[in-house]
Amino acid sequence: MKRGNLKKKIGYLKIIILFSLLLNLFCFAPGEAWSQAQEKLTPSLPSFRSEVIKLKYKKAEDIRPLLYSFLSPYGRISVSEKMSDVLTISDLPENVERILNFIKEIDIKPADFLFTVQVILASRDSEVIDAEIQNDPIIKELRQLLKYRGFTLIDSAIIRGSDNQISSLILGDAAQFSLELRGKASGGQTPEIIQTDILFKQRKTKQVKESPVRDLTTRPEPQIIWLETNKPLLESHLNLKSGERAVVGVSRLDGDDKGLILIISAKILP
Known part of the structure; x- marks a missing residue:
């Protein structure tokens, strides 16, 4: 009789383990797969480069309009209110490099x-x-x-x-x-x-x-x-x-x- 009870308990235990494995497979695996798929679909943000540039001969406001053509949609150019010869550029590294090269060409001593x-x-x-x-x-x-x-x-x-x-x-x-x-x-x-x-x-x-302006007392x-x-x-x-x-x-x-x-x-x- 005791052996029969033991066999029943072992059978129940096997059923519980099998059920747990199936539950883990159906409940958790799809979530991990979905998460991995989302990671593949979400693009990584581009790496940015920022540079603070101090001009030698030009004013920042004078050359800023010339630099916009080098920027990507993410790029930004800001000018310091207190220092007219300083500007800050933030954009993709290759665009920042192009801007730096262009500034070297135009920020030269006036003739x-x-x-x-x-x-x-x-x-x-x-x-x-x-x-x-x-x-x-x-x-x-x-x-x-x-x-x-x-x-x-x-x-x-x-x-x-x-x-x-x-x-x-x-x-x-x-x-x-x-x-x-x-x-x-x-x-x-x-x-x-x-x-x-x-x-x-x-x-x-x-x-x-x-x-002169006349008054009543003098004759200027x-x-x-x-x-x-x-x-x-x-x-x-x-x-x-x-x-x-x-x-x-x-x-x-x-x-x-x-x-x-x-x-x-x-x-x-x-």
Whole structure:
């Protein structure tokens, strides 16, 4: 009788073990399989690279629009509010590398120029040519091209300028002329080209009486003030080769009997 009970207990135990194995197979295995499938379907996030860049010559806001074309949809560019020469880039490593290489190409020292300027008065009435410019090839050529026979050097000057910056000076023995120059180096050409904007003006001053404010107790005298007016004579844009001299133009005076000639040269400094 005891053996029969033992056999029954062993049978029950086998059934319980078998049931546990089946339960584990049907309940837990599908969950693990589903989890593994989800891992395969979920893409891994891309690895990002962040760089804080301190510019040497450019401002961050000026070059930021140029960098967006290098970014992926995940990329970001931020500019420091307190430091205008610092920007932060975060994107895929290969895109950040492209941006760094591009910044190296554009964040370079601005070109420095040396401008030489001559203001010459040309006349039909005179045959006199100043000794300083008598043998100047440009003056000889102008005598053949223009009706003017006499040439007098009013003033000459040398002025230094920086890339895309306006340089100005006053010319003439009575400071009667002003000149503004802005050069921009155009790289990739030999010899290098300097794109130059030129504005040449005549300065005039005149006395003007200014009426004072009247009151009931005094009779103030009118005050005399000086007003300055600027008359544009020449405005031009030239593409000059480094070291080249050129005639900007001729501004006629006294009808057509006289003319002001502006000659400039530009050179890129090393």
